Amino acid sequence: MPVVSYRSFLRSTLLLLTCSVLLTACGGGSSTAQTNLADNASNASNTIALPAIPPRITNTRGALLNGELVKTNTVQDSTAAVSNPITKTPPLIPLYDVKQYRVTYQTLDGSNNLTNASGVIAVPQKPAGAKSPLLSFQHGTVFFDREAPSNDTAATSPMNILASMGYVVIAADYIGYGESRGKEHPYLQKEPSAAAVTDFITATKQWLAEQRLPLNDQLFLTGYSEGGYVTLAAQQALEAAGIPITASVAGAGPYDLQYTLDELLSTKALLAAAGGALGFSRPAPAAKYPGKIDEATVDVLLYFLIPKESDIKFSKTFLLDWMADDYDTMRRNSLYDWRTTTPTRLTHGRDDETVPYGNSERAISGMRAKNTPDIALEVCAAVPADHTNCIKPYAQVMTEYFSTFARDL
Known part of the structure; x- marks a missing residue:
């Protein structure tokens, strides 16, 4: 048998043996093994398809x-x-x-x-x-x-x-x-x-x-x-x-911050009742950073919103804005x-x-x-x-x- 024909025969035989061992139908049909091979190929493809890990950003937002x-x-x-x-x-x-x-x-x-x-x-x-x-x-x-x-x-x-x-x-x-x-x-x-x-x-x-x-x-x-x-x-x-x-x-x-604070604080008459009795008064719009009496007023209001035993330090900014009638800032911080x-x-x-x-x-x-x-x-x-x-x-x-x-x- 010529060498070329023998090699061709050998490749054909090996292919048939491979198909038989794997229980696949060469040229048509299906089998469990064929499905498993397809699943493995899919999994390999998914693994290969994972994108490269991006380099970390440093010393900036989101780092x-x-x-x-x-x-x-x-x-x-x-x-x-x-x-x-x-x-x-x-x-x-x-x-x-x-x-x-x-x-x-x-x-x-x-x-x-x-x-x-x-x-x-x-x-x-x-x-x-x-x-x-x-x-x-x-x-x-x-x-x-x-x-x-x-x-x-x-x-x-x-x-x-x-x-x-x-x-x-x-x-x-x-x-x-x-x-x-x-x-x-x-x-x-x-x-x-x-x-x-x-x-x-x-x-x-x-x-x-x-x-x-x-x-x-x-x-x-x-x-x-x-x-x-x-x-x-x-x-x-x-x-x-x-x-x-x-x-x-x-x-x-x-x-709506203004609406919320008006409802929670003004409607409870905290300023009119508790504040008035203690000698507090609502500061003028210019008093964005209040003095001691006004600071005490803010602390009283914060007490009604935040438990005294809290171990978290809450910023008073939202209350200072409200106390000072800073409507522009309250609106910028609102989401309605x-x-x-x-x-x-x-x-x-x-x-x-x-x-x-x-x-x-x-x-x-x-x-x-x-x-x-x-x-x-x-x-x-x-x-x-x-x-x-x-x-x-x-x-x-x-x-x-x-x-x-x-x-x-």
Whole structure:
């Protein structure tokens, strides 16, 4: 037999033997082995397709500093947390174990200075290479550092529960908590509130890239109370930067600062009764930085809003603006009359005495007047529909609404 023909015969024989061993049909048909080979090829392709890890940025907003594992919660842990009768979580079915990491990064404080901050990243334990949507959770007002997200990694935490459903969940501690404890928390100040979130999103994407944990192209924002306010602040900042947001749900936030403080303080006659009896008086607009008597007035008002035993230092700026009738600043820090392009849902209860319900009415009216294309208000049906009772209904609206968009859960 000529050499060329023999080699041709040998190649054909080896090919047939290979096909037989692998149980594949050369030229047609299918088999389990063929499917496994295709799956392996797909997995290899997914691994190869992971983008190169970008170099870290340094000494600027969004710079990643460090990350460490602090807690692992199993599906069983999360299921028990959801099943707890006192939980504020709607009935959900956890799907994944969750690892929570404390991550430090750089952002701006209330004085516009670069500072170190922290937050938590909760990662569902999916197969290697599986993508996830990113969900940024903005926490409500907490008065103790132990309640900050990176310090509260229990299975009952919102970050853990949401991550157990398949989202990569992040939550910034905010300035004044965690890594930045001791600094003034820039309470109800729009720009530093937004920066803490948007810069953490930047740092998170860097950390996830380094861990080879891929995201899909979806970003969700949500929060309740102060977290509702911070959610809309971050949403406005992200849209201004051209960063697309898949959907947003904000619950019971103080979106109109002047209205909120007028309702909480003036209607309780604190200035007329307590203030008048103590000899305090509302300062003139020029008195933006009050003297000792006016400072005492602010401290009295702060006492009604912040528990004395709180270990967090709250900035008084929002109260000083209100006391001085600085309407321009209060309006700049408000979030009720702007146009958002993100599909947005607000939730609120009519009986809310902590954050007056009128905030959401004003936000809906103002944002629709600015031609917002997709926004609605879901009124809490709890009885009474107060701030605490409406947390669980908010969570129900949020999880159901996001589920209509979410992929790769």
